[in-house]
Amino acid sequence: MTDVLGRRGNLPAETSTFMGRAEDLAEVGRLLREESLVTLTGVAGVGKTRLALKVAGERSDGAWLADLSAERNGALLAHTIGAAIGLKEQAARPQEDVLAEHLSGRRMLLILDTCEHLIGPCRALVGQILRAAPDVRVLATSREPLGLPGERVHTVRPLPVTEEDCDAVRLFRERARAVRPGFECSDAVVRLCGRLDGVPLALELAARRLRALTAGELLDRIDDRFSLLAGGGRTARHRTLRTAVGWSHELCTPEERLLWARLSVFGGTFGAEAAADVCSDEQLVNVPDLLARLVDKSVVIRHGQRFRMLDMMRDYGREWLHVLGEERLLARRHREHSLALRRGMRHPRRRDVGDPARRPESSRPHPGPGH
Ligand SMILES: Nc1ncnc2c1ncn2[C@@H]1O[C@H](COP(=O)(O)OP(=O)(O)O)[C@@H](O)[C@H]1O
Ligand SMILES: [Mg+2]
Structure with a gap:
């Protein structure tokens, strides 16, 4: 097998514009x-x-x-x-x-x-x-x-989303024009691209929805991103955002999934100590190690000493937290942690052991929300 330049190989031909990078x-x-x-x-x-x-x-x-x-x-x-x-x-x-x-x-x-x-x-x-x-x-x-x-x-980081001429927005515009010729970007598009974390797969799936919805409508419905971005793609693994993220979830151990779910209570970036304080209990005793593993598995992103989850990963974790029935418990722990921090305590949260009746469920393997 040789390509047009006579090099040996089997690379597929590019079928869409490549952006940035x-x-x-x-x-x-x-x-x-x-x-x-x-x-x-x-x-x-x-x-x-x-x-x-x-x-x-x-x-x-x-x-x-x-x-x-x-x-x-x-x-x-x-x-x-x-x-x-x-x-x-x-x-x-x-x-x-x-x-x-x-x-x-x-x-x-x-x-x-x-x-x-x-x-x-x-x-x-x-x-x-x-x-x-x-x-x-x-x-x-x-x-x-x-x-x-x-x-x-x-x-490989998500494409930056800064203004109308950034790579993420340009990618969205390119793909949007395939379904809506002449499509022009607006503030809503820039905000939408931001909510989609600048992840090309999510941008492409969202652009495809422009057949039926406006960018503003997409933005209004983005809290339900996994239903919204379920349009048919080329390969099975990428058909929906849910299958793409769900595949990462399947590759995690039950403890890693539990931490992923619990970390979804953090809105922005967080430190390792805060993660340990809010998420540890006898089900999760080694949060710093598990956190490092979630970084290795690209579930959590490290920024120097701080950590962050992309919105799509956080939303998936939140669904999982709901499946586990731990939403209220974790919201309370997070609140206690924040309050105590404001009062100047360093490792504030009282160790909360949760409801033992619920414990075996979250340590059992489960394919994940929506499966
Ligand atoms: N820099 C880019 N420019 C244009 N399209 C891109 C770019 N990066 C990714 N895509 C598109 O986004 C989708 C997801 O990318 P892919 O490489 O399959 O992600 P991954 O391998 O990380 O899961 C594909 O359709 C791909 O063509
Ligand atoms: Mg891939």
């Missing part, structure tokens, strides 16, 4: 010159796959894409990657060995797209490939790093 492109290009494995992390729908394809499209050597999203447990990982690069199966030998041998001595970029549900298998196989094939570069996309030595992680 000049700094990300430069940075990822630089990282790939320095290290063999670069992982793009970030929240659902933020543009990891799109950025990886753009990076690959700008390279002069061959680039291959292996989409791992349909891979269930990693048992067929080497087969999936082999099939993507056009490698024949050899029944007599483990496919991992066949793949590593095939790649040794080759110079190419291999994109492993959507690794977050296969972290362990990906780590093992990428390790084997890179040992055998020093000229291969692997660009992984994952909500969480693979955890290999030498791995360079680049976090």
